[in-house]
Amino acid sequence: MRADNSSAQAAFSQASEYLERRPLVANDRPLSWITDHVCRIVEQPAPKWWWILTIVTGGVATLVPAMLTYLVSTGVGVWGLNVPVCWAWDITNFVFWIGIGHAGTLISAILFLTRQKWRTSVNRSAEAMTIFAVICAGIFPAFHVGRVWMAWFLAPIPNANAIWQNFRSPLLWDVFAVSTYFTVSLIFWYLGLIPDLASLRDRATTRFRQMAYGLLALGWRGSNRQWTHYEKAYLVLAGISTPLVLSVHSVVSFDFATSIVPGWHTTIFPPYFVAGAIFGGFAMVLTLLIPFREIYGLHDLVTDKHIDNMCKIILLTGSLVGYAYSMEFFIAWYSGNPFEIYAFTNRAFGPYWWAYWSMITCNVAAPQLFWFKYCRQNPWVVLAIVMFPNTGMWFERFVIIVTSIHRDFLPSSWGYFSPTWVDITLFIGTIGLFVFLFLLFVRFLPMITMFEVKNVTPQADPHSDGSTHHGTSLGHTQSAQAHA
């Protein structure tokens, strides 16, 4: 009996080692290490590469006001739009940027509600990315209206024409959806920042920093009377952001789906757009996080496990998107509608075949590499692979928008869209603006949610012995994670 017992114990301890969850903060780092490592990114003098990159991307970002000034002063004809293709790069870019934002809200809200604790070290930068992406997105529809000085007609404000907005139009739904999304994302992001701004305030060495971060931290003290309301407010915002994020890209897809254009008029659009948005958004999160993790040595906070998880989400959503592509073809054939069938064969084999097959390669084929553990575990391989979804998701929107309208019902109104240099330069400008804003964020705000990361460490468990050492017993780790 005794021998049985000891061999069972050996087997149990072996199994515990095997089954044990990998810690969310590697190497048992103490709490002060987390504060120090995150805050010093903001506190130390800006490195030379930061100045170079910020000046370069800031310069590229000035292309946005330059191109918009040219557009407004000369006329919308400077874009390549013409009948029949009146929606092209502008709306493609709008949907592309809006979609990128979705990963941030998914991480901050949906993964919070589903208690995915690994979100804590990536949510701050992902939410910042959301806000910057929505800023880039908003530029395009605002100027696409043509007479931008009349863009305020979109808001329900009494005007001289005495006519109100058409609330039955999906374009107006879009105005409400995107502006709500931006506002709520900003509120959620700022709410999460408050305790970390207090950390920066308490560590400030100059009066100016103390005042600036102190004002932003609203006098946060970390008292339990504050925490109890804070946690409730955070939960409520996560709860409302979850349906919000699903609704935003659904409403964006209504811009297309409620029309009668073959190739747009499909019921699969809302879930298909949401899956694509999460897919493209996670690719962008990884594109931004992997280099900063290397530069600032954040490997213990953004661990290989985090990257691995995000790769799996990309694999899942990429496969969902691939399913949607094939289902669109099936339904087109099954509908028996010749216009519908033509729209799809024209997509794959018509004049825009190159865009279609780029999309398939980038969005369906490339992410399949994430089935291999090697591809998920090596950050540089991951970075190389996620460049495909980044590109592919732009192509997807281009394919949906342009290939569906470039051949109208009558061959007399067929055309081929080519972008002008203004289209291209404006898009490059928004990429510059996006990276520029992100660089400013990394420099001036804590890029990792310190208080939430501290909360998932074993030390945060009030029922543990308080020591930083953990991981020898399975039961102990589980209780630490259950209570963290």
Added chain:
Amino acid sequence: MNHPTKTLHGLGAEFSSAGALLHAAQKIQSLGFRRWDVYSPFPIHGMDQAMNFKRSKVSLFSLLGGCTGLTTGFVLIYYTSAINYPLIVQGKPYFALEPSLPIFFELTILLTAFGTILGLLLLTLMPRLHHPVFNWDRFKKVSDDGFFLVLESADPRFDAQASRKLLQEIGGDHVSEIYQDPEENPHPARPESEITQ
């Protein structure tokens, strides 16, 4: 340090871990203290029960915000499309539920978010940039790795000598007096420690 001219705000003690702070809070609560609070770098699991807090009322503000949003959406669409300037567009009815749902939804979400933030700021009395606990130099660690408990002198059970001894007995280190700023009103209209009570 001694500040004989300043008013005593309370006594602060530092604890070594989240667990130690939780045990200390349970002890203080069981002794019947009312004007006290704990301070930590992150919310501690079980602390609300230990301090006998009721459910936070932030969600009530969220609900009010959401109802306001839904009403605003309905009034906005119904008034503009069916009353103020009815206009036939594509033969559709002036008002119908289906096309109104996205805007109802978005406005509900938007005003729920506003309500939540308003509720948080009202219930926590933020922003309040000055507070006596900031006068304690060790308190800077609260946003790093410090766990603190502060007993306010306004509590009827507070006694400078006995309370100091009590804090030391329950494991508190660096027990120190915390003073109010001289210009600060020593009796605020509504003590913020009574927010949740």
